[in-house]
Structure formats: structure tokens, C-alpha cells
Amino acid sequence: MRQLFGRVFMDGKNIYTVNSVSGTKIYGERLIRKDREYREWDPTRSKLAAAILNGAKTEIGENSIILYLGASTGTTVSHVSDIIQKGLVYALEFSDTVFHSLLKLTEKRNNIAPLFADARKPENYRWLEECDIVYCDIAQPDQTEIAIRNCIFLKKGGYLFLAIKSQSIDVTKKPEYVYEQEKDKLEKAGFTVIETINLEPYEHDHAMIIARK
Numbered sequence: 001m002r003q004l005f006g007r008v009f010m011d012g013k014n015i016y017t018v019n020s021v022s023g024t025k026i027y028g029e030r031l032i033r034k035d036r037e038y039r040e041w042d043p044t045r046s047k048l049a050a051a052i053l054n055g056a057k058t059e060i061g062e063n064s065i066i067l068y069l070g071a072s073t074g075t076t077v078s079h080v081s082d083i084i085q086k087g088l089v090y091a092l093e094f095s096d097t098v099f100h101s102l103l104k105l106t107e108k109r110n111n112i113a114p115l116f117a118d119a120r121k122p123e124n125y126r127w128l129e130e131c132d133i134v135y136c137d138i139a140q141p142d143q144t145e146i147a148i149r150n151c152i153f154l155k156k157g158g159y160l161f162l163a164i165k166s167q168s169i170d171v172t173k174k175p176e177y178v179y180e181q182e183k184d185k186l187e188k189a190g191f192t193v194i195e196t197i198n199l200e201p202y203e204h205d206h207a208m209i210i211a212r213k
């Protein structure tokens with residue numbers, strides 16, 4: 001196993017996180033037992049894994065406090081939970097069908113705080129503490145605007161991870177045009193864009209934009 005950063009490792013072409021809850025799978029992923037237990041991280045099911053495999057340089061620290069918008073059943077959140085052993089991830093989701101699975105995940109992982117809320121209404125969870133990272137993967141046409149509004153919780157110098165699905169924003173435009181357009185919106189809102197990572201071949205017409213406040 002080759003360490004990429006913190007609790008994230010590679011072996012050959014595969015990426016892994018150190019499993020915080022030994023013996024437990026979340027979405028049918030492979031568990032590998034070596035010096036300790038590793039969970040394979042599927043880049044076709046997690047844009048964060050795809051971004052890391054495609055060379056994202058921005059790391060997530062072990063003590064990070066993260067606001068994660070669009071947690072769904074917790075596939076990516078579970079790996080974030082492995083990485084931030086001493087931190088906390090606020091996993092926000094507004095669909096009750098998937099929120100059930102997310103709640104199950106939190107039974108064994110005490111660094112995930114599930115939040116049943118609409119990311120369009122950050123005023124409803126204004127009690128939230130300052131975060132090191134806001135991660136947004138809600139696949140909505142106005143998701144960049146929603147992400148920016150949620151950055152009221154982002155500390156100065158903190159990072160925004162924005163997963164862009166170009167088809168959700170504008171099916172008539174080329175993905176590269178959409179990525180540039182969303183990047184412009186962030187810069188106009190005062191962010192410095194650090195990197196834009198194309199997620200091919202794991203996710204078609206997707207990119208991860210990482211920006212700093």
C-alpha cells in the first residue's frame with residue numbers, strides 16, 4: 001500500500017481508505033486485510049475518489065470539519081468519515097428515502113452528523129459551526145449558487161469542493177464551457193479557484209472544482 005495522504009492509500013490502480021469500523025462494508029466494496037483493514041473506494045461511485053485518482057492536490061485533513069451537501073446514502077461520506085478520524089462531517093440530505101440509509105451509517109460512525117435539510121435554505125441550519133471544507137454534490141442546475149450561499153459556514157482560507165455535472169446545468173453546452181462558466185461564478189463571488197479536475201473516465205461530463213475562500 002502506498003500512502004497518498006492521511007488515511008488514503010493506493011495499491012496498483014485501486015484507491016482505499018483505512019476502515020474505521022473493521023469488518024464493515026457500506027456499499028458492497030472489497031475489504032483488504034494487511035497491516036490493518038482497508039476499504040476499496042470505487043471512483044465510479046464517488047466523485048471524490050475520481051478527483052483524487054485524477055490528481056487532486058487539495059487534501060482533507062484528519063481533523064477537518066466538513067459540511068457535505070447531497071450526502072445521499074453515504075457512499076462518499078463513509079470514506080470521508082474514514083479520512084477525518086478526529087474531525088466531523090455534517091452530512092446534509094433532503095430526500096427521506098436515502099436519509100434512512102444515511103442514518104444507519106451513523107450508528108457505527110460517530111464522526112458523521114446527519115442533517116435532514118434543504119441545501120437551498122442554509123438559514124434553517126444557521127447554528128452550524130465554522131467548517132474547513134464545504135463539499136457540494138447535489139446535481140442541481142443552480143448548485144454553484146447554492147454552494148456559494150452555504151459558504152457562510154466556511155472559514156476564511158477554507159476549501160469548497162464543487163462536483164459539477166454539466167448535463168444538470170445545461171445539456172445544450174459543451175462540458176468544458178459549463179466548467180468555465182461555473183468557475184467564473186465562483187471567482188466573481190470572491191473565491192480563488194485552485195484546480196478543476198476532469199473526472200473522466202470514471203464519471204462522464206463531470207468535473208470537480210476546488211476553490212478557496
Ligand SMILES: C[S@@+](CC[C@H](N)C(=O)[O-])C[C@H]1O[C@@H](n2cnc3c(N)ncnc32)[C@H](O)[C@@H]1O
Binds near residue numbers: 120
Ligand atoms: C449525486 S447524488 C450525491 C451522491 C453522493 N454525494 C455520493 O457521492 O455518495 C445527489 C444527492 O443530492 C441530494 N440533493 C439534491 N438537491 C438537494 C438539496 N437542495 N438539499 C439537499 N440534498 C439535495 C439528492 O437527494 C441526492 O441524494
